[in-house]
Amino acid sequence: MTKIQPASNPQDFREFPMTKSNFGLIKQLAYEYAGIKLTGHKQEMVYGRLSRRIRSLKLGDFDQYCELIIDRNNPEVSNFINAISTNLTAFFRELHHFEYLEQWFCKDVLKSYIGDMSSVRIWSAGCSSGEEPYSIAMTIDRALRLRTGNFDIKILATDLDSKVLAKATQGIYETDCLTNLDDQLLHGNFDTEKTDEGGVSVKDKIRRYVHFKRLNLLEEWPMQGKFDAIFCRNVVIYFDVPTKRKLFDRYANILKPNGYLFIGHSESLHGITDRFKSKGKTIYQLSTDGM
Ligand SMILES: C[S@@+](CC[C@H](N)C(=O)[O-])C[C@H]1O[C@@H](n2cnc3c(N)ncnc32)[C@H](O)[C@@H]1O
Incomplete structure (x- = not known):
């Protein structure tokens, strides 16, 4: 019986593979557009939130998504910012x-x-x-x-x-x-x-x-x-x-x-x-x- 070989990178199994250069560009744009500094350990959060955008736009991968958001005037830019910002709050917090x-x-x-x-x-x-x-x-x-x-x-x-x-x-x-x-x-x-x-x-x-x-x-x-x-x-x-x-x-x-x-x-x-x-x-x- 042939054993299925595990992918060298577990991320290869993902619905939309996110390359290093995709994440690099997303980091750069998050900083440029919103001053948000995304560190490496935010990659999973970014992946989850932006995959939802890719799915709803019916795109094929992160390359296509990056092509949209690199244009600052593209309407997707505001969804991009919404997706990466964290909105936790509460009444009378602190x-x-x-x-x-x-x-x-x-x-x-x-x-x-x-x-x-x-x-x-x-x-x-x-x-x-x-x-x-x-x-x-x-x-x-x-x-x-x-x-x-x-x-x-x-x-x-x-x-x-x-x-x-x-x-x-x-x-x-x-x-x-x-x-x-x-x-x-x-x-x-x-x-x-x-x-x-x-x-x-x-x-x-x-x-x-x-x-x-x-x-x-x-x-x-x-x-x-x-x-x-x-x-x-x-x-x-x-x-x-x-x-x-x-x-x-x-x-x-x-x-x-x-x-x-x-x-x-x-x-x-x-x-x-x-x-x-x-x-x-x-x-x-x-x-x-x-x-
Ligand atoms: C964690 S919430 C804090 C909400 C509230 N101030 C509190 O302490 O409960 C942070 C908010 O800052 C907003 N934010 C992040 N970067 C921003 C920017 N460059 N300009 C304006 N708002 C920004 C996010 O969209 C988010 O709603």
């Missing part, structure tokens, strides 16, 4: 940031309110499917509960991935995603009657604060005014040091004096920028000599 935000808002915005229009601008940069900007809106809405006054509050929420942004704009979440919320937060901020899709919907009083836009952080920013706070959490993990340096420098330039920057739990500004001073775990404030 709760201490929202506690800090509420304290700041009550102390610096509400206490100093003297009757004129008070405007507050917050940016959720890399907002994924919307849990982060809606958590910011819920925090501020709660702080405003007992106050009357002329407050103009806007939360800009941006992401590179158009798919997650569509979900964010829809504002409908499975109840499994809401386990972090106590009864008051849940009933106060969601229409808890289930929608046709089987989820619950963020109330209009929260949605009205948040404006979603597609934006690649590495490209031009169209915003004109400055921000009181920027949340850029769990976004720069794949960026290399020069990209991070440039990005955090741009954040410093677009913050108001004493503005705040919130970063992800495993991130740090050490060796990246000295334009911020630390205000506690992963919370920074623009330093006056850094302006």
Whole structure:
């Protein structure tokens, strides 16, 4: 009986073989288009996600796929970026940031309110499917509960991935995603009657604060005014040091004096920028000599 010889490379058995040069080009384009640094150990994840694209486009192999995405104007490029970016998020993820935000808002915005229009601008940069900007809106809405006054509050929420942004704009979440919320937060901020899709919907009083836009952080920013706070959490993990340096420098330039920057739990500004001073775990404030 003839034995089947194992392939010298186990990847040869795959539905769509991915050559070294395919992966090399994918890495290069991920970096060029989105600043995402794909290391060798991400190869399996990339293979799985892009195979799905190849199948749905009815292509034969990775060579054909690479031919499409090498052209930056090809519509597939946005699906490519969506497929390689990681969108994990949650409501009130890293709760201490929202506690800090509420304290700041009550102390610096509400206490100093003297009757004129008070405007507050917050940016959720890399907002994924919307849990982060809606958590910011819920925090501020709660702080405003007992106050009357002329407050103009806007939360800009941006992401590179158009798919997650569509979900964010829809504002409908499975109840499994809401386990972090106590009864008051849940009933106060969601229409808890289930929608046709089987989820619950963020109330209009929260949605009205948040404006979603597609934006690649590495490209031009169209915003004109400055921000009181920027949340850029769990976004720069794949960026290399020069990209991070440039990005955090741009954040410093677009913050108001004493503005705040919130970063992800495993991130740090050490060796990246000295334009911020630390205000506690992963919370920074623009330093006056850094302006
Ligand atoms: C892991 S999620 C973090 C979501 C949220 N900030 C949080 O901490 O829960 C990272 C998000 O950053 C986005 N992202 C990655 N690179 C980006 C870029 N160059 N420009 C804009 N968004 C980017 C991804 O699409 C993804 O939705």
